[in-house]
Amino acid sequence: MNVCVIGMGYIGLPTAVTLASSDIGVYGYDINEELINRILSGNTDIVEAGLEEKLKEALERGLLTAGTELRGDSEIYLLVVSTSLDRESNRLDLRALKAATGDLGKVLKKGDLVIVESTVIPGITEEVVKPILEEKSGLACCDDFYLAFCPERVLPGNLMKELINNDRIIGGTDRKAAEMARDFYSRYVRGKLHITDARTAEMAKLMENTYRAVNIALANEIAFIAEENGVNVYEAIRMANNHPRVNIHLPGPGVGGYCLTKDPWFLIQDFENSRIIKDALEINASMPEYVADMAERELHTAGKDISESRVCVLGLAYKGNVSDARESPGYEIFLKLRELGADTVIHDHLVGEYMDHTPVKDIYDAAKGADALVIATEHNLYKELDWKRIKSLMNTEPIVVDTKNIVPDSIPGFDVKKLGVGL
Numbered sequence: 001m002n003v004c005v006i007g008m009g010y011i012g013l014p015t016a017v018t019l020a021s022s023d024i025g026v027y028g029y030d031i032n033e034e035l036i037n038r039i040l041s042g043n044t045d046i047v048e049a050g051l052e053e054k055l056k057e058a059l060e061r062g063l064l065t066a067g068t069e070l071r072g073d074s075e076i077y078l079l080v081v082s083t084s085l086d087r088e089s090n091r092l093d094l095r096a097l098k099a100a101t102g103d104l105g106k107v108l109k110k111g112d113l114v115i116v117e118s119t120v121i122p123g124i125t126e127e128v129v130k131p132i133l134e135e136k137s138g139l140a141c142c143d144d145f146y147l148a149f150c151p152e153r154v155l156p157g158n159l160m161k162e163l164i165n166n167d168r169i170i171g172g173t174d175r176k177a178a179e180m181a182r183d184f185y186s187r188y189v190r191g192k193l194h195i196t197d198a199r200t201a202e203m204a205k206l207m208e209n210t211y212r213a214v215n216i217a218l219a220n221e222i223a224f225i226a227e228e229n230g231v232n233v234y235e236a237i238r239m240a241n242n243h244p245r246v247n248i249h250l251p252g253p254g255v256g257g258y259c260l261t262k263d264p265w266f267l268i269q270d271f272e273n274s275r276i277i278k279d280a281l282e283i284n285a286s287m288p289e290y291v292a293d294m295a296e297r298e299l300h301t302a303g304k305d306i307s308e309s310r311v312c313v314l315g316l317a318y319k320g321n322v323s324d325a326r327e328s329p330g331y332e333i334f335l336k337l338r339e340l341g342a343d344t345v346i347h348d349h350l351v352g353e354y355m356d357h358t359p360v361k362d363i364y365d366a367a368k369g370a371d372a373l374v375i376a377t378e379h380n381l382y383k384e385l386d387w388k389r390i391k392s393l394m395n396t397e398p399i400v401v402d403t404k405n406i407v408p409d410s411i412p413g414f415d416v417k418k419l420g421v422g423l
Contacts, residue, residue, distance in 0.1 A: 004029060004074035006100050007081035008039060011152050014051055015080060018163045020058035022188035027074060028066035036066050047323035047350055048159045072107030076184055080117045085262035091269045092121055101129050105136020113146045113180050119205055121266050125149040125198040126173055146177035149198040151205035157322045167191040171201025209263035210277060215249040217280035220287060223251035223420030233420030234405050251420045253376045253403040254287035254329030256318025261327040288332035291403055295374050296340055298399045298417050304371055307341030312370040315377020316348035316359045325354040330376030364393060372399040378406050387411050
């Protein structure tokens with residue numbers, strides 16, 4: 001079996017490496033020559049346990065190669081290119097997927113199987129991908145080649161395990177395509193493989209991430225209410241979740257990452273009457289400003305003006321212990337604090353440059369001369385800080401604003417304020 005993975009980014013590369021580790025021959029295609037050269041040298045800037053080691057092993061065994069030329073010597077093609085959100089219209093941007101599909105159509109052969117893994121809105125596989133492939137190849141879908149949709153559903157930080165162990169939804173444009181895709185995934189996926197039609201699978205993927213985004217918004221709104229009522233929201237959520245049919249997520253400084261920030265918009269882009277989902281998106285988007293205002297209030301209570309204060313944001317990654325800073329809430333907090341007049345610095349030991357900003361790598365250098373720390377990411381490093389040393393580096397009456405509930409409720413010498421914890 002020869003498989004071509006089209007798009008060697010955050011999902012494509014781990015997928016290609018996982019396939020090679022299962023003794024499947026893989027060719028990785030991407031238009032980014034610098035990325036391909038880095039992969040061929042056995043290096044990646046994606047921080048995932050085991051990824052780089054398995055990449056080197058796959059290259060050494062000859063089971064993985066990569067290039068910037070899309071070849072036609074595979075039997076299965078995975079479309080794993082990014083489908084981003086147009087921030088002006090809040091609609092799905094299909095340019096990368098259309099371009100990759102057009103290139104694939106030029107090399108497609110009879111009997112080939114194409115699987116779309118990129119996140120799309122219902123109908124795209126059959127109404128966009130299929131016609132492009134047919135036009136460029138001169139072949140007929142379901143007669144000459146086969147087409148299915150199977151979305152990734154992995155958690156950054158645990159990606160290599162979840163690619164293998166998570167259930168997969170397989171939506172075929174016909175039954176044979178679905179069964180062919182099922183046979184392919186059964187080669188390396190240990191989770192259950194659920195067959196449906198392509199449109200339902202596309203919808204289900206968007207529903208999964210929308211559920212999580214709405215649940216987080218609910219937790220954020222509950223956090224506001226808890227603060228006003230003198231309640232610790234984390235304890236209240238823990239108690240409520242003892243109910244067998246309740247699973248409230250945790251509040252936070254905003255929703256980041258590549259999926260939860262865009263998939264709900266995809267789901268409602270043609271549905272004008274959305275209320276719950278749109279309100280949830282607005283709540284989550286407002287959180288960085290809310291956190292920045294929290295920091296300003298705490299500084300004011302301590303007799304300090306934010307325009308004369310130095311604030312250190314801890315965490316540029318959108319979630320703990322990963323290097324992924326896409327749609328980073330920490331970065332948005334950093335910008336909001338600047339707008340309020342603060343002298344700001346941001347720390348992250350795992351993230352390189354993001355949005356033309358390079359975070360400070362040493363936590364103690366970042367804390368020097370600061371009046372306040374704002375914890376925006378649950379990195380393990382922040383749970384193990386030497387608070388005595390941190391205090392010696394900061395200005396008098398230092399403040400900690402904890403949006404992730406990862407530090408002690410009381411730290412000697414610090415004023416600690418937690419999101420969702422009322423006095």
